[in-house]
Amino acid sequence: MDISIIIVNYRGWKALDECLESIATIVSKTISFEVIVIDNFSNDGQFSIFKEKYSKFTIIENSGNNGFSNGCNVGASMATGNHFLFLNPDTKLTIEALEILLQTAVSHPEIGILSCLQINENAIFYKQNNLFPALGRFFGISRALFRKWNKAKLEKRFNTTTDLFYPDWVTGAVIFISRDWYTKINGWNEDYWLYFEDVDLCKKITDIGGKVGVTRKATIFHQHGGASRLNIKTKALTKTEVIISKHTYISNQFTFGIQIYLHSLLIIGVLLEKIILSVISLFLFFIPKLKVNRLMLKNLSVYYFNAIQKQTWISPRAMNYLKIKA
Structure with missing residues (x-):
């Protein structure tokens, strides 16, 4: 298996339905993939419905609402692919994006974590010029001042026309990683329940000499925050x-x-x-x-x-x- 697509869900069924529908339409003669959905015990009656509707996919109920990192690791433990695509349920996937992510990762083995452009429902691309939190830029004001003082340097780094650019970290909504790199960093850090686990994951990659890259050749729809703040x-x-x-x-x-x-x-x-x-x-x-x-x-x-x-x-x-x- 080339790719294992791993999705962690918690009561985001509407978005997940659209995500899985987009994947179900993908047909490829060049790559093989599987889909693994880990539901963090939504316990709202929808799990069995989705398990039946998407019987071709592996849909597993976790032991509890154990957090994003744990859900990703549980999914990876069941995966058979040589590469993992960790995907948010509020995204939509295309065959073009899937193929480009695999081709780019294979041709650039120095990239430990790969992502792509993300666009929302208002046709606005997400900014992906993320920097690791550091002593001089950990809080909002200091971070804004750092970016202002280093504006020219940062623009040179991120405002390129190359197919690949390299932020410090990428959002956990779209993370493409080979099984080898995943094993080297021992997967996602389960110290985190929600948030910052993606920053930590990318930091572990860079700490052992890997790169974090974003390809401009592929774009994935991502409706940010649709299922995390219900009331x-x-x-x-x-x-x-x-x-x-x-x-x-x-x-x-x-x-x-x-x-x-x-x-x-x-x-x-x-x-x-x-x-x-x-x-x-x-x-x-x-x-x-x-x-x-x-x-x-x-x-x-x-x-x-x-x-x-x-x-x-x-x-x-x-x-x-x-x-x-x-």
Whole structure:
């Protein structure tokens, strides 16, 4: 098998249906592929319907909502392909994109992770000039200043007309990786439940001498964020996990002294912001969106208390947290 297409789903059935329909229409005489869908225990009655509708694909129910990294690793453990295409359910695939990704990866073995252009429903291409978080550009203001001060250098790096360009990292929505590279980095890091796992994956590739590349020859439709924030409670949970994943990334990628500095700044900044916005939300209770800040403050307070108690920054929802707990 040339390619194993691996999709992790959690209650994103409408988007997943469109994604699988796009794949079901693909016919190729030059490449072979399989489709593996890992449903993170949506538990909403749709799993059996999809399993029957797409009987030609392998659709597996995970043991729980174990996070994106775990779902990807579970899918990879069942895969038979020489290459893996990790794909979000809110994407649509074409035979042209699939063939170009494989051809490019084979002809450029130095590329550990390959992606392609992504376009949304408004015909807008996603920016893919991503840089790794670093001491001088970890937070929004410092990151903006860094990009402003290095504008000419960054434009030269990304505004090329070549078929391939090389950001520091690419989004987990479209990740093409050979089985060999995947094995070398031991797959996705299950310290993460949601968010930053793609940054971590790309960092592991570059740390062992591989490249992260994007080909301009292929484009995949991607409706960003369509299934991750369904209501205020879910929005508060996912936005909280963004903060938690930042702490996890800091603890995984920086030296001890820098960790203390970045953890402290992140905690102080986030808590001050959420406390102020939570107080404001009490007076402007008629604006439902502000309630998210109160829920986030509650979630983060529980998380920080747990982090002190358990002496880990890993999300309690992440699979590797269970190993610590055990």
